Amino acid sequence: MRSYSHPLLLAGTLLTSAALAQAASPLTLTLAQALVRAVTVDGKATEQLSADPKNVRPGDVLSQMVTARNSGSKALTNVTVRLPVPKGTTYLKPETAMNVAASGAKAEYSIDGGKTYAAAPLKKTITVTENGKSVKKEVEVKPSEYTNVRWTLPQISAGTDLKVGFRVQVN
Template sequence: MKSYSPLVLLTGVLLTGVALAQTPSPLTLTLAQALVRAVTVDGKATEQLSPDPKNVRPGDVLSQLVTARNSSSKALTNVTVRLPVPKGTTYLKPETALNTAASGAKAEYSIDGGKTYAVAPLKKTITVTENGKSVKKEVEVKPSEYTNVRWTLSQINAGKDLKVGFRVQVN
């Protein structure tokens, strides 16, 4: 079974972060990655997050978490945070440990590498053959087809931070 370094998986994400870091801004974005493991504690099934895993294998689940911090003395409004699904992984679901709805974060998803975004469930038009004729049908996109996630944060108060994220599975 092949193992991967999470650094290889995050190359595109880190390059995006470097580009953002060159622009003076009161907003700081920090990406954290953790390996998600199912464990039993006192007879109860729970999850254990291992930050910054050194190696991951196909089938491993990773938590991708972005912290958006406002270092200014004024609230920031309508902040956009974009995060690609790392190469070599498949999008699974939003990070459920976060209450993004309560924080005013609205998630949108892309299936075309971040060119367009829409609220889930996404739809696409496909052509199928029925009774010998080509017919166009609208179908729901599976989350595993998502390539990017974009959040709009309605407000980040001065000196505060908000967290957004999702889980992926290593291919």
């Protein structure tokens, strides 16, 4: 067996194909990416999504949506879906096309690369200098600092799918 001395390369090699098939898994995740453009149609400002853009430019807005489908026969409970904020982008806001609102989903965010998550608004402690003294202050975390997002879906009924996602901007 070849030793994998460059895990990054390995990950890229392994994962560029279609989703790994896990025959026994009732949960299928599909990640879709679309380029969001602000356009004017018939004088009205609206947006246009182009699926699976091959190329983007800095400043472009990407929509990344995860579809979690229960292809089994039993309901799945407490499903945690995780989606990192991809490298080279900055978190903007939740994707408006999600349909999990009614399902009681809970979104949590991480600013430490996925080690810890918390619900918004996140707080962090910073050290500032006030009047010449170092003082610890608790400040609110801005969404642009999110590194990971996870949604906890209480239940996905059999044969249904829930969509979660967000929008990011290419740096």
